[in-house]
Amino acid sequence: MHKQILVSLLVLLHFSASAQPANWATLFDGKTLNGWNKKGGTATYEIKNDEIIGTCVDQSPNTFLCTDKMYGDFILEVELLVEGTLNSGLQIRSNSKTNYRNGQVHGPQIEVDPSARAWSGGIYDEGRREWLYIPNINPAGKQAFHPGQWNQYHIEAIGKEIRTWINGVPGAHRIDSLPETGFIALQVHAPRAGGDDVGKTIRWRNIRIKSGADLRTAPPTDCPIINLNLNDLTAAEKAQGWRLLFNGKDLTGWRSAFQTTAPTTGWEVADGILTIAGSNGSESRSYGDLVTTENFRAFELTFDFRLTEGANSGIKYFVDEKLDAAGGSAIGLEYQLLDDERHPDAKLGAAGNRTLASLYDLIPSYKLEKRFQRKITDWQSGRIVVRPDNIVQHWLNGFLVVEYERKINIFAALVARSKYKDWTGFGLNDEGPILLQDHGNTVSFKNVKIREIK
Numbered sequence: 001m002h003k004q005i006l007v008s009l010l011v012l013l014h015f016s017a018s019a020q021p022a023n024w025a026t027l028f029d030g031k032t033l034n035g036w037n038k039k040g041g042t043a044t045y046e047i048k049n050d051e052i053i054g055t056c057v058d059q060s061p062n063t064f065l066c067t068d069k070m071y072g073d074f075i076l077e078v079e080l081l082v083e084g085t086l087n088s089g090l091q092i093r094s095n096s097k098t099n100y101r102n103g104q105v106h107g108p109q110i111e112v113d114p115s116a117r118a119w120s121g122g123i124y125d126e127g128r129r130e131w132l133y134i135p136n137i138n139p140a141g142k143q144a145f146h147p148g149q150w151n152q153y154h155i156e157a158i159g160k161e162i163r164t165w166i167n168g169v170p171g172a173h174r175i176d177s178l179p180e181t182g183f184i185a186l187q188v189h190a191p192r193a194g195g196d197d198v199g200k201t202i203r204w205r206n207i208r209i210k211s212g213a214d215l216r217t218a219p220p221t222d223c224p225i226i227n228l229n230l231n232d233l234t235a236a237e238k239a240q241g242w243r244l245l246f247n248g249k250d251l252t253g254w255r256s257a258f259q260t261t262a263p264t265t266g267w268e269v270a271d272g273i274l275t276i277a278g279s280n281g282s283e284s285r286s287y288g289d290l291v292t293t294e295n296f297r298a299f300e301l302t303f304d305f306r307l308t309e310g311a312n313s314g315i316k317y318f319v320d321e322k323l324d325a326a327g328g329s330a331i332g333l334e335y336q337l338l339d340d341e342r343h344p345d346a347k348l349g350a351a352g353n354r355t356l357a358s359l360y361d362l363i364p365s366y367k368l369e370k371r372f373q374r375k376i377t378d379w380q381s382g383r384i385v386v387r388p389d390n391i392v393q394h395w396l397n398g399f400l401v402v403e404y405e406r407k408i409n410i411f412a413a414l415v416a417r418s419k420y421k422d423w424t425g426f427g428l429n430d431e432g433p434i435l436l437q438d439h440g441n442t443v444s445f446k447n448v449k450i451r452e453i454k
Helices: 003-019 235-239 409-416
Strands: 036-040 044-048 051-055 063-067 074-082 088-094 107-112 123-126 130-133 151-158 161-166 169-175 183-188 201-211 225-227 254-256 267-270 273-276 290-292 299-307 312-320 331-338 380-386 391-396 399-405 443-452
Touching (some): 051 063, 051 183, 063 088, 074 088, 088 151, 130 169, 183 201, 225 235, 299 312, 299 331, 312 380, 331 380, 399 409
Parallel strands (some): 169 225
Antiparallel strands (some): 036 063, 044 051, 088 107, 088 183, 107 123, 123 130, 151 161, 161 169, 273 443, 299 443, 312 331, 380 391
């Protein structure tokens, strides 16, 4: 049996039990575009061999073939074949309104990306919030799309959840704060500047949908979940071992560094957000650092943070309060939080190893494309992964920016050339608490979650 036919058969078998008893409805009859309308650019759509064929047109903006009908909760399946590296996508729950950017199509888009970047199955918010789920955190999902071949997309949009599969492999799982109703659309992307997209095609076939109130979703998977809701854990997250490290209400589970109780001033919880008040810019000499009452060995920590202009702070792990900090911050490995443009610390150290998301004073973070950098006063997402084999990763806004291994000679050499050289055993603890730093500047945190890795 041909490999692609076998994949499609397995996908259908996998989802048939979970998606009953609602009935499938066909969105494309194979002969006409009845029930569809075109919005946006001037790309063309034609029908051949029971397929919709979209062709990229020179100087055209993004073009969308949209359903006349609006959908809220649904399960959608479609097969698609894209020519070359032409970018495309599937709009879901999308809208075009005269009072929003003169009718620009906006809403969640399920990415079709045959390029080496391999972000197919990710979730992009067209015309609005941009990337909502970058598949870099899901390596298995990035391998599911087959360039130059027919690929089957399975999309579930039920309540606040959006889940995607490509050829039966989970691609993305997003809990969104905007569970809207809208149309479904097939996209032909604008041609890239200097590229060879003009004349390239994307083909769609076997487009079908289930909608209504009685939808049964596919069983839980280990696909990484991104949850936009404030300090919230879904049943799927709990099943993966996640728990809130900050409950959004008070400082339960936290204490002052070098103390046994939580601070009474400086650290404030309001509207689900934890904020350290600004003071004089000094290191841990005003209100003091906040540390967990628990120790952690191997773990995955995710958090959202927001800096003020010129702010300096950090998140430390494997903190060792027995090391003499000389009245400053408790000692530990540090995920640097910094306004690189305005704080002088960014120009100290070596080769940028004190900039945002770096392993402070040891390894600089790999800088992102400008397109994916955020304003320093916007909310940003961080992730620290410590594996049982001592491999450690720092992530920033969906990108891996630092990776290193503890307890090896290279790590020891880095420490020997850093401000930590006089602290014996620095960064070598088998376990330790996690610390949020008071560096005399106003910094806020939310959605602080952790799961232990066995």
